[in-house]
Amino acid sequence: MSRKEAVTRWSWAVDAVIALALTAGVVVGDLNRSYMEVQREPAGSATPAPVGIPGPPLPPPVPPSLPPSDAPHGVPHGVPAVEHTLPPVEPWELAAAVLTAMPLLLRRRHPLATYWTVMGATLLLHQGDVAADATTVTFASGLIAAxxxxxxxxxxxxxxxxxxxxxxxxxxxxxAPEVDRGLVPLLVLLPIGLATHGIHTWRQRAQALQEEQQAALRLAVDQERSRIARELHDVVTHNVSMMTIQAGAARKVLDAAPDQAREAMLAVEAAGRSAMSELRHVMGLLTMAADGPDPATDVGLAPQPGLDQLAELVDRVRATGVPVHLTVRGTRAELPAGVDLAAYRVAQEALTNTGKHAAGASVSITVEYAPGELRMEVADTGGVPQPSAGSGSGSGLVGLRERLAVYGGTLHAGRRPAGGYRVRAVIPVEEP
Known part of the structure; x- marks a missing residue:
């Protein structure tokens, strides 16, 4: 049994005990139809002695008509008291008495319904003749319900x-019951204790919620890192495969065509450097990632997409009815395979989010090859979210930030002042 289940069972047990105890208290208190009213001497009946002149001692209080052996419980001997008897309890009064406390069993699951049920039953019960003990119990039930x-x-x-x-x-x-002076500290300390307990419970719930959100974010980051590592592994594998093919071709033409062999070896050298660079990124990413499945399993040898396939992606999105405008600035440069893949994923994720959360919007994509860095911006004009889109978990943007961080890049995403959403990415690129 988990700790959460144990707490839930313990809470149910406590609520059941509280509900049953208060229900029994209000029913028993209401069934006691007789009570004693202590008679106090009317003001002004005794003539005070003049100031500064000691007067004769006051006579002792008049004893009640009952003998000492028949004095009611709780009334001191010698104090005048009058016994009152209420009419018999009606069935509807007993039903209302039960409803003033029994709904507390559901006070955690349906707090507002419980509160108004208790308040309504208390108001109904006091339309009849209610014993003072029952009023005290219903007041306690109302405090707990509130x-x-x-x-x-x-x-x-x-x-x-x-x-x-x-x-x-x-x-x-x-x-509300008549409060005796001895009950004043209890009525003051009880709300303070309940409020303190409520604040403590609220802090525990807030902390638990924060821990769950952090755990979900860590899980999303780890999963995205593993996916990125698999894609980078594909890039490395592709480069190594090309090195093997080029090296084999160079070996075959080494004697007959030395120039072709030299070109093949240069291609092997370039592919090797690219593979080593991507391999360093993969190892750094795996070092950051938590324990999980081997990201180098179940992968193919096909190369991952890059910016050279961005126009095809835009055409596919246009075919779905979304207006997309693509702008490329600067001189197109040869990018490392990982950087090329990361830039493509930025555009892909931004277009996917536009289709989910901004139906009917138009999109503009800007790719700028600047000195020492690659800049990308994907902005939409805003639209209507799809019913199946939901609020979104944000894991896609988290994955993009993780992907760009591998290459020292940054990602900024947010709403535009004029409406719509914008995603900006900057990735450093080493100049040849």
Whole structure:
């Protein structure tokens, strides 16, 4: 059994005990239909002695008509008291009494419904003759229901309005018990304790939510790193394959055509340098990644796409009905295979997000070959999100940032002031 399941079972057990105890308390208290009212001597009945002149001692209080052996429990002997008897309990009163406490069993799952059920039942119960002990218990149930609504309900405005309405009900109707001076500290400390516990619970829930979000983000980053590593492995494998082919061709023509052999060996040298560069990126990426499946398994030998295939990608997107305008600035340079792949993925991810979250928008793609770096910008004019798109987890942009970080690049994404969304990427490129 997990810790979360144990906490849930413990919470259910506590709520069940609270609900049953308060239900029993209000029913038993309401069934006790007789109570004693202590008679206090009316003000002004005794003539005070003049100031500064000691008067005669006051006579002792008049004892009640009951003998000492028949004095009611809780009333000191010698104190005048009158016994009151309420009418018999009606069935609807018992049902209302049960509803003032039993709904607390669901106070965590349905806090607002529980609160209003308890308040409504309390108001209904006090339309009849209610014993003082029952009023005390219903007041405690109302406090617990209000606390549960404030802590467990996500509808903050509705909760605030409900609690304010509850205060008005308690002020307008006799729902609160008569407070003895000895109960004042309890009534002060109880709300403080409940509020402290609520703040502690809220902090625990916020911390747990933050930890879950961080764990989900780490998982997304690790998965994206593994995917990038597999793609970079494809690039390295392709370069090594080309080196093998070129070396074999150079060996065959070495004696007959030395110039062709020299060109083949130069191609082998270039492919080897590119493969070593990409291999360093792969090893750095795997060092950053957490434990997981081997990213070098189940891969093919086909090269990954690059900016030379960006026009084909744009044509495919246009065929779906999305207006896309492609602009290339600067002199096209030969890019390392990994950088070329990263730039292509930026455009691909941005176009995918536009199709999901901005249906009907037009897109502009700008590729600029600047001295020492490659700049890309994909911007859309904004549109209507697709029903199946949802809010998005952001893992695609996280993956792009991880991919560009391998080459020292940066990615900035956000909404445009005039509407729409913009993705900007800058990737350093070593000049030949």
């Amino acid at each position: 606390y549960s609504a404030a802590v467990h309900s996500p509808r903050r405005k509705t909760v605030a309005a409900s609690l304010l309405a509850g205060v008005v009900l308690y002020a307008a109707f006799p729902l």
